[in-house]
Amino acid sequence: MHPTNKVLPVSASPEASINTVYVWSISGVGALGGLLFGYDWVVIGDAKPFYEKFFHLSTASQQGWAMSCALIGCLIGALTSGILSNRFGRKPPLLLSALIFSVSSVGVALAGQLAVFVGWRILGGFAIGLASSLSPMSLLSGYRSNRFNWLPISPKSLS
Numbered sequence: 001m002h003p004t005n006k007v008l009p010v011s012a013s014p015e016a017s018i019n020t021v022y023v024w025s026i027s028g029v030g031a032l033g034g035l036l037f038g039y040d041w042v043v044i045g046d047a048k049p050f051y052e053k054f055f056h057l058s059t060a061s062q063q064g065w066a067m068s069c070a071l072i073g074c075l076i077g078a079l080t081s082g083i084l085s086n087r088f089g090r091k092p093p094l095l096l097s098a099l100i101f102s103v104s105s106v107g108v109a110l111a112g113q114l115a116v117f118v119g120w121r122i123l124g125g126f127a128i129g130l131a132s133s134l135s136p137m138s139l140l141s142g143y144r145s146n147r148f149n150w151l152p153i154s155p156k157s158l159s
Contacts, residue, residue, distance in 0.1 A: 055114045070125030077129020100127035
């Protein structure tokens with residue numbers, strides 16, 4: 001099923017309509033935020049044998065810290081996403097998270113010490129926290145229809 005530019009009526013009023021290309025586009029952006037979250041965990045899980053050998057990680061605590069340190073960044077990113085989006089809107093923090101994803105990926109790849117590796121992973125986790133919190137809100141902001149007003153928490157109240 002391919003998206004079209006067809007405008008579908010939502011209600012009896014002529015001004016209430018949905019542009020399907022727009023809906024597919026914002027849905028794709030929202031899904032991409034979730035994809036990046038899962039992709040990061042899969043990549044680090046697959047890289048585990050390589051960075052354990054490279055950094056000579058021998059204890060379970062070292063291995064667990066190297067694997068899960070990004071969760072601290074995720075927590076900080078998710079907690080600060082509301083402050084950043086209230087101050088700057090949703091788009092600039094999402095762009096910031098994309099930039100941090102790129103920079104931290106290069107930093108993780110070039111890290112020569114475990115502490116540097118962990119620092120870049122925490123920064124990458126911050127980007128994950130931002131993106132995973134802000135991308136669904138950006139997705140919901142596209143649905144500005146009156147048909148959701150009956151919900152206790154409607155997309156209008158989230159945008």
